[in-house]
Amino acid sequence: MSVRSASVENMTEPSSLTVDERRAAGEADEAALLADGPRADELVWARGLSKKFGEFTAVDGIDISVRRGEAFGFLGPNGAGKSSTMRMIGAVSPATDGRLRILGRDPGTDGPAIRARLGVVPQTDNLDQELTVRENLLIYGRYFGIPRAQIRARADELLDFVQLTDRADDLVEPLSGGMKRRLTIARSLINEPELLLLDEPTTGLDPQARHALWDRLFRLKQRGVTLVLTTHYMDEAEQLCDRLVVMDKGRIAAEGAPAELIGTYSTREVLELRFATGENESHADGLADLAERIEVLPDRLLLYTDDGDGAATAVVERGLRPASVLVRRSSLEDVFLRLTGRSLVE
């Protein structure tokens, strides 16, 4: 960046100047920097967003921008602050600090107007247990002020989508966990939201239902709906998200497209070696030169290298006989391990 001249940059793309460059160029004073806000296509925009519960900081000064039509993910372990962030974005939890704009508005003052255009799937289902499956959709649509006839048509379509049509007139209570989850998802779509917030949407779903949901979310995205989701599942993040942040202990550890993150924080391939119980750690030093990096997990060693097969051959040539040898491509799991030193899925 530094070799390019400021004047060329100014002519082509003035808005792409970084804060540092603008400071250096003396173009903007502090006040102008502070006065900035979301661009028109940034549906979620946060700067220094924090959430404290008493003394405990659950979200610690994060910056996020989610553009219209994008699928954006929060990936992180238990307690990372994903749900706390989602609730702030959903305009049901006031931020302790920082600035937040949803759909260009301030959730502190425009909560109802923001929520009218959101669909929310909370982490724990909070369906109306005293009502039937269909009534849950009908009354939820009413909360959004949608006329009854319109809700009825949408409810039928949504019930069909989540394959609950044959349970439509049953009470919610006896439904299975996965069915309740599907109903919660259907409910979040009753107001045809522009921005859909999904907190671990597929937890508790069987593989078939998961894939069906991914398919539906993909189609919603194609129709221009913006998706913000949290997940523990790598495959979900890789399948669905255009861009994601890895969150840990209330902070953002890294941000980018899934492939970009893998490229930046991991090697192309990973060699997984499983030795007898308790022996994994003792082999690590002897193998260090075969990989760019070694992770020692309780049950296996991970050797990060661009040539997994080559490393595997070298291991065998050294006379070692691991109980199992596996070469695989790097995944977001590896990115997470690298960034936090911990596994994402325990």
Next chain:
Amino acid sequence: MSTTPPGPAGVGASSMLLARVLPMPLPSARRASLLVERNLLVYRRGWLLILSGFFEPLFYLLSIGIGIGALVGTVVTDSGAALDYTVFVAPALMASSAMNGAVYDSTFNIFFKLKYAKLYDAVLATPLSASDVAAGETSWALMRGALYSTTFLAVMLALGLVQSWWAILAVPACFLIGFAFAAVGLAATSFMKSWQNFEFVQLAVLPMFLFSTTFYPLSVYPDALRLLVQCTPLYHGIELVRALVTGLVDVSILGHVLYLAVMGSIGLIVGSKRLATLLLK
């Protein structure tokens, strides 16, 4: 608020002022009514449950009003009128039924929905706000109370216990009683930690029912106790309804109306704030 879709149905100047004084949005009648709609949907299946609350005052009327009334004969009210005992007791039972219905719904039912069913967590993710929820649930609870008392008024009419056209106004009076108790019930419930805390509700409601000039006039009490009774809300409810049903109306009913209106408003404000604190963490 005017930009809020679906917006409130027009906010007057005085409530605009109120909005500035209160650090939270005023409830919108249209949005609050959606909670009533939701409750109607639930009770459509269990409307018999609701009716059960109607029989309690009826049994009191039959046993105490008519049974004991046969022994007592007439009673002289605090305003000096001599009334048939049954005529004296019936309006008090009518007012109490408005209180009971409202309190039952705004305490037990709301506690369940708040702590266990997590109903309001779901509702607040929509355009509804905590004050809409408070107003909606208060409306539902007061409607329940008013349903009991209106049905009770019909029974009184059939038994010839209504003496004046003023009695028509006893119906809105019972809405007001229901409002006062429902709003305060909601506010109290928001402070409850467990089901055990509801002992306090019983502890407040039962003595009020027994001692607020329900079964005998204020003149029975020594001065100090008289003052204490006059401070309790059900006393004002009972005196208001009794004045209207018997037609012995004077300007004092305005005091009763004011008391109940203020009580309900305070309850609603406190309840709204507490719901926001509990739910919007």
